Amino acid sequence: MKLLILWHMHQPYYKNPISGEFELPWVFLHGIKDYIDMPWQAGRFKGLKITFNLTPSLIVQLNEYSRKEVKCRFLNLMKKKVNDLSLEEKKFLARFFLNPSMKRLSERVSGLKDFLIRFEKEPDIDKFCREVEDHNFLKLQVLYLLSWCGEMVRRSSKVVKELLKRDGVFTEEEKLELIYELQDYLSKVIPLYKKLQEEGKAEITVSPFYHPILPLLINVESARESTPNVKLPSISVSLREDAVVQVKRAVELYKEIFGKEPEGVWPAEGGVSNEALELLSGVGFKWGATDEEVLFKSLIEKVGNKSPLYKAYSYRGKLKLFFRDRELSDLIGFTYKTWKEEDAVKDFISRLRKIEENYPNSVVSVILDGENCWEYYRNNGFEFREELYKALTENNWIETSFFSQVEPEGSLNSVVAGSWINGNFLNWVGDDEKNRAWELLGITRAEIDQNEEALERVLVAEGSDWFWWFGRGHRSEFVDEFDRLFRSNLIDALRIARKRIPKELLSPIKEKVSLSTPPSYYIKPEIDGEVTSYFEWLNAGRVELTSFSTMESSCVYMKELYYGYDREGNLYIRIDGNWDKLKGKEVKIILELFGREHKRLCIKVGEGSQECPGIKSALKKVLEIFIPNLCVKEFMGGRVNFTVKLVVDGAFIEEAPFLSYGVLELCREFENEWMV
Numbered sequence: 001m002k003l004l005i006l007w008h009m010h011q012p013y014y015k016n017p018i019s020g021e022f023e024l025p026w027v028f029l030h031g032i033k034d035y036i037d038m039p040w041q042a043g044r045f046k047g048l049k050i051t052f053n054l055t056p057s058l059i060v061q062l063n064e065y066s067r068k069e070v071k072c073r074f075l076n077l078m079k080k081k082v083n084d085l086s087l088e089e090k091k092f093l094a095r096f097f098l099n100p101s102m103k104r105l106s107e108r109v110s111g112l113k114d115f116l117i118r119f120e121k122e123p124d125i126d127k128f129c130r131e132v133e134d135h136n137f138l139k140l141q142v143l144y145l146l147s148w149c150g151e152m153v154r155r156s157s158k159v160v161k162e163l164l165k166r167d168g169v170f171t172e173e174e175k176l177e178l179i180y181e182l183q184d185y186l187s188k189v190i191p192l193y194k195k196l197q198e199e200g201k202a203e204i205t206v207s208p209f210y211h212p213i214l215p216l217l218i219n220v221e222s223a224r225e226s227t228p229n230v231k232l233p234s235i236s237v238s239l240r241e242d243a244v245v246q247v248k249r250a251v252e253l254y255k256e257i258f259g260k261e262p263e264g265v266w267p268a269e270g271g272v273s274n275e276a277l278e279l280l281s282g283v284g285f286k287w288g289a290t291d292e293e294v295l296f297k298s299l300i301e302k303v304g305n306k307s308p309l310y311k312a313y314s315y316r317g318k319l320k321l322f323f324r325d326r327e328l329s330d331l332i333g334f335t336y337k338t339w340k341e342e343d344a345v346k347d348f349i350s351r352l353r354k355i356e357e358n359y360p361n362s363v364v365s366v367i368l369d370g371e372n373c374w375e376y377y378r379n380n381g382f383e384f385r386e387e388l389y390k391a392l393t394e395n396n397w398i399e400t401s402f403f404s405q406v407e408p409e410g411s412l413n414s415v416v417a418g419s420w421i422n423g424n425f426l427n428w429v430g431d432d433e434k435n436r437a438w439e440l441l442g443i444t445r446a447e448i449d450q451n452e453e454a455l456e457r458v459l460v461a462e463g464s465d466w467f468w469w470f471g472r473g474h475r476s477e478f479v480d481e482f483d484r485l486f487r488s489n490l491i492d493a494l495r496i497a498r499k500r501i502p503k504e505l506l507s508p509i510k511e512k513v514s515l516s517t518p519p520s521y522y523i524k525p526e527i528d529g530e531v532t533s534y535f536e537w538l539n540a541g542r543v544e545l546t547s548f549s550t551m552e553s554s555c556v557y558m559k560e561l562y563y564g565y566d567r568e569g570n571l572y573i574r575i576d577g578n579w580d581k582l583k584g585k586e587v588k589i590i591l592e593l594f595g596r597e598h599k600r601l602c603i604k605v606g607e608g609s610q611e612c613p614g615i616k617s618a619l620k621k622v623l624e625i626f627i628p629n630l631c632v633k634e635f636m637g638g639r640v641n642f643t644v645k646l647v648v649d650g651a652f653i654e655e656a657p658f659l660s661y662g663v664l665e666l667c668r669e670f671e672n673e674w675m676v
């Protein structure tokens with residue numbers, strides 16, 4: 001078996017062109033953790049071959065952050081003395097320090113979790129920043145930075161090692177020394193990738209410059225190939241030439257950094273179409289990759305199994321094409337984070353063995369983000385990757401290879417346009433907000449004509465990330481910043497070109513949407529695993545379980561939770577999700593409630609619970625649970641934090657909500673309220 005692993009390293013361009021500041025610090029934070037750890041760790045294993053895809057927008061920002069004078073709002077405020085910070089400045093920083101996504105990372109540094117627990121008990125960021133003592137806020141700053149330090153930095157930096165030993169007060173001088181030390185490490189990141197490639201341990205590939213989805217730039221109508229009824233934006237200007245610029249400039253930067261032509265390309269979001277592939281092959285790329293769904297939609301002959309997936313293809317004799325194994329990639333991206341490292345790797349290797357037994361001499365492509373999943377693993381996934389790389393180099397029936405080393409066995413003359421998510425483009429186009437963003441982009445592009453400086457701003461705005469956050473499907477604590485950055489680039493483009501700025505660009509595109517709603521009246525649904533009537537759960541409260549950053553929820557089982565109670569105080573819960581995948585399997589739900597007390601209920605679906613014999617549950621189209629008042633009476637009449645865990649055939653699969661606790665509002669009495 002030839003196993004091809006590609007870690008995709010990417011961040012959008014966070015600099016606000018109007019202020020000149022980087023508005024969000026994710027390049028800096030991932031730089032001292034994932035972007036330096038991943039190549040360093042892989043390079044320690046003899047015989048291991050890994051491919052890293054670096055986007056130009058990331059490379060440019062890493063180089064800027066390595067300079068001490070970089071203009072970054074986060075770092076500039078971090079460098080100020082705490083007693084010089086205004087309340088608003090403290091609140092800006094605390095949004096990062098106390099973010100729910102820090103739940104796992106906080107375990108890596110003694111003392112940080114105490115701050116998160118304090119905030120969870122009273123999640124009022126304004127109150128926290130008013131009441132926290134300056135020396136504690138300084139401590140929080142230092143601990144936050146230390147929690148983001150990767151294993152390579154922890155092992156090699158004397159400054160970091162010394163601070164990690166400390167458990168007490170830090171000084172402003174120590175904080176500054178730490179910040180400058182970490183910035184120095186960012187200057188080592190790109191040279192490390194270059195060194196690995198020169199040593200034959202890594203293959204470095206690239207994406208179009210600002211990570212635009214090429215098929216949509218070339219022709220937005222390409223979205224109809226996978227989704228015929230999709231509602232598309234009205235764009236009167238062609239963005240085809242911009243697609244050419246994005247690709248050619250990526251090649252130029254790669255040659256400047258790595259001293260050679262790039263052979264491989266990961267098209268942004270795995271987005272391909274016939275025209276996009278012609279463009280990529282035309283500028284000299286030898287191979288590209290996308291998702292298995294694109295392959296299966298493109299095949300003329302359907303064989304009824306996955307054998308077509310496990311080989312490389314020649315696209316029109318011009319370009320080699322590879323297709324990611326979605327299941328294997330998503331297991332690393334979403335599932336294994338809750339497993340013991342040795343169990344996860346054992347499961348991964350066993351799946352590879354089954355593929356090899358069923359399809360001998362397979363070519364298996366595992367492709368996923370190289371940064372976003374690790375903060376949900378223990379110790380940022382270091383032990384998992386150690387176990388994985390060790391297993392891959394010790395099993396002699398697996399050969400890790402570079403994509404460029406594999407010869408095609410099949411051929412394709414055409415592809416159905418699609419991306420890495422469900423083989424379509426609905427995460428970036430199709431609903432009102434996403435379409436409005438495309439229309440504002442088109443209007444701006446038509447106005448600026450050939451003004452090169454203004455065009456640069458439009459190219460930034462063509463990146464896929466901005467459209468990801470608009471409309472349905474994804475939530476983030478920082479969505480306002482993404483909205484503002486998108487519009488700021490278009491506003492500045494028009495300013496440079498001396499054109500009128502339409503009022504639509506001065507108001508947010510993103511509508512405020514609540515992630516949860518409380519019950520509006522009593523409910524008493526039938527526990528049968530079906531929504532038997534429209535009214536059954538009509539008055540239930542709702543909690544969105546998949547409100548998480550850059551991760552995609554197509555492979556997540558639990559997506560929405562509905563809840564409510566009857567007049568007797570019995571609790572009802574319904575969870576919607578991808579339950580079809582679990583037919584015939586043993587399913588357990590572990591519900592943990594955190595209020596005045598902590599209670600853990602383990603529910604075997606269809607049977608019950610030892611902790612509370614009166615519990616009933618059923619799973620068909622939805623999962624429905626009845627919990628008698630006797631088991632939850634101590635929580636009724638208040639607000640209750642909760643998490644729900646999914647166990648399938650004895651294996652811990654998933655926890656939700658993904659980033660923090662959910663909240664159940666169990667405090668309203670409806671007897672005296674009018675109900676129509």
